[in-house]
Amino acid sequence: MRPVRTSRRIVVDASVARAAGEHNHPTSKACRDFLIEVLGICHKVVMSPPIRNEWKKHCSSFSHKWLTSMTARKKVANIAEERDMSLDCSGLSSRRQHQVLDKDVPLLEAALATDKIVVSLDDEARKLFVRVTRANPGLNPVMWLNPLAQSDQVVEWLKQGAKTRSDWQLGGVKE
Amino acid sequence: MRRSSATRGKRADGRPTGIAVIAVEGFKSLKERQSIDIRPLTLLAGANSSGKSSIMQPLLLLKQTLEAPYDPGALLLDGPNIRFTSTKQILSRSGRQQGKGFGLWLLMHESGHGLGFSFATKPGGGFDIKHMLLGTGQYPEAFVLFPEMTHEQVIGIIPPEWKSVHSSLEESPLGPGFNWTVVRDRCFLSLALTHPEMKTLKISLDQFIPPGMLPSRTLSPCIEGFIHLPGLRGNPERTYKTSAVAKNFPGTFENYVASVIHDWQENEPKKMDLLAKGLEKLELTWKVQAKQLDDTRVELLVGRLPHSRPGGARDLVSIADVGFGVSQTLPVLVALLVAQPGQIVYLEQPEIHLHPKAQCGLARVLAEAAERGVVTVVETHSALLLRKIQTLVAQGELDPGLVKLHWFTRRTQDGATQVYSGDLDSAGRFGDWPEDFDEVALEADRQYLDAVEARGIG
Incomplete structure (x- = not known):
């Protein structure tokens, strides 16, 4: 039997799904490595209706196969859409910043409803979420990882059970 | 439904x-x-x-x-x-x-x-x-037979109904003096009653016990009914030897395919129809025909095209003249159609020589056989x-x-x-x-x- 590991439910942004099928070195490779590792380990991917829609729009052939395999292995955690999240975004200055944040709110909602892990290539959104954590302390425990930026650690982190790391949490990031 | x-x-x-x-x-x-x-x-x-x-x-x-x-x-x-x-x-x-x-x-x-x-x-x-x-299944404890068992050892383990066979013989004009003996019958061990003074007399337990009571008698027909189609199903031939067509198919099944098709042509047109539909579903051919050449040989002809076309009924060629997909998959379809509910068909790599699209079609054929039992x-x-099987589910x-x-x-x-x-x-x-x-x-x-x-x- 395979060793029993902790299974964590991870929200994976469509940016990772798209990049995995591209030839954009080293981002694409980092995304592929991350997805294959999740498939091999017992972790699950979280899907809510808005996340699934984004995946459908941006999914590459590689990540489509990956999601099919995850589905067949009962490794997709389907959740209902959460619509009651309201953020205090008074710290943001521009309309564009609000748009970026709005676009990725479904990721945060899904993460808060599950194991509070988001994997995304979108560093701009991460920085904005970090900025609003002071006014929205509920976001503090959410870990936001970039498979490229943390590529040297992410595989081992997954293997070790994707445990909470305060330096990856929105509330623990020093900007 | x-x-x-x-x-x-x-x-x-x-x-x-x-x-x-x-x-x-x-x-x-x-x-x-x-x-x-x-x-x-x-x-x-x-x-x-x-x-x-x-x-x-x-x-x-x-x-x-x-x-x-x-x-x-x-x-x-x-x-x-x-x-x-x-x-x-x-x-x-x-x-x-x-x-x-x-x-x-x-x-x-x-x-x-x-x-x-x-x-x-x-x-x-x-x-x-x-x-x-x-x-x-009727007694809580299973029991073990081994070739060197003594009469006393056998008596000690067998169910009461089996013991009564011994008692009835002891009371018959032949008895007393009968002993239980373990005998081998091909790959099974069974029980028989022997008498020390009548060396040639060996009375099998099977003669007294209803077949349903003896596990070996339940298993034998199941094993003999086994339809086996190996991964290597032979080269397509211009002619095939005729064979018997019954419920059981001793040996490997590819040897029976031509004669089974010939039999269906004569007696079971519905099966022929299902076979043609199955082959067409896999886009291999739309028609198969068995032609008896003499008392020992059957020729298999297949439609040259995957789907029927006007005037195509005569467009048949020998199975040896079409791709391996047809000759290797035809036995699979015939085996699944000839099998009775409950009969085991063992298929080794039924997908060999099949295009990916046909492999998907094969899943449906397997599912239909399962639905038939x-x-x-x-x-x-x-x-x-x-x-594809997951998808059908x-x-x-x-x-x-x-x-x-x-x-x-x-x-x-x-x-x-x-x-x-x-x-x-x-x-x-x-x-x-x-x-x-x-x-x-x-x-x-x-x-x-x-x-x-x-x-x-x-």
Whole structure:
């Protein structure tokens, strides 16, 4: 039997799904490595209706196969859409910043409803979420990882059970 | 409307039929005891040499032993279904040490009958039955027969009804003085009553006990009814030898295909229609015809095109003149159509020589056979076949209760086979596997994309 590991439910942004099928070195490779590792380990991917829609729009052939395999292995955690999240975004200055944040709110909602892990290539959104954590302390425990930026650690982190790391949490990031 | 899985694979009296569980130990890579549940669609998957065939081969040994025209001993090693020339090729190894025997256990649906065989090498070569375990399902304890058992040992273990056979003979004009003796009948051990003063008299227990009470009598027809289609199904021929067409098909099935088709042409037009539809579904051909050339030979003709066209009824060619896909898949379809509900069809890699699209079509053919109650054991390397079966379940076209998946792997340290078994849920999902085809396909894609990136081509 395979060793029993902790299974964590991870929200994976469509940016990772798209990049995995591209030839954009080293981002694409980092995304592929991350997805294959999740498939091999017992972790699950979280899907809510808005996340699934984004995946459908941006999914590459590689990540489509990956999601099919995850589905067949009962490794997709389907959740209902959460619509009651309201953020205090008074710290943001521009309309564009609000748009970026709005676009990725479904990721945060899904993460808060599950194991509070988001994997995304979108560093701009991460920085904005970090900025609003002071006014929205509920976001503090959410870990936001970039498979490229943390590529040297992410595989081992997954293997070790994707445990909470305060330096990856929105509330623990020093900007 | 689809019948529920609870009503399929059952006899007219409502009881399920055939083999429910197969367990094997000490046979090739199956060093430790591994077992598989048998359902109407039983799928065996895994890497090459992972033990998929090995778990079925002991049954093939029983089949060729029971079907041999002479008594070949406890097991016929070199026969039409499976060919061994030495016990060494069969027995599991641990390092340099070779095992001395192997075990096979079969649990039957009928009354919970169970049979366990322990075969051991014998000094002159080949195998002997070391002991046989019988469970009738009507008694809480199974009991073991072995060749050297004394009368007293037999009396001590057998069910009361069997003992009464002895008592009735003792009271007959022949008695007293009868002794129970363990006798070998091909690959089974059974009981007989002998009398020390009448050397030639041997009265078999079978003469007194109803067939349903004896596990071996329940298993024999099941094994002999086994339809076996090996991975190598022969080259397409210009003519095929005629064969008998009955419920049982001794040896391997490809030898019967031409005559079965000829028989259907004469007597079962519905089967011919289903066969043509099946072949067309796989886009192989739309028509097949068997032409008897003389008393010994049948020619198989097939439509040259995958679908019928106006005036195409005469556009037939010999099966030897079309692609291998037709000649290798035709026996699969015929076997699935000829099998009765409850009869086991063992297919080794039915997908060989098939285009991916046809592999998807094959999944539907297998599903239809399962729905009819045929018990198909499929050994496969086709990711597409598995995925299509999952899809049929998710689409509500195949009852997940009819399907069982067994994944075979070999332990890195010693090469021993380990079997992981799973059920499909109503969404066709099978859960986490040790490794599956998808992982291999994704890894291949990853390596390709990484290599393209490394060349700096965006």
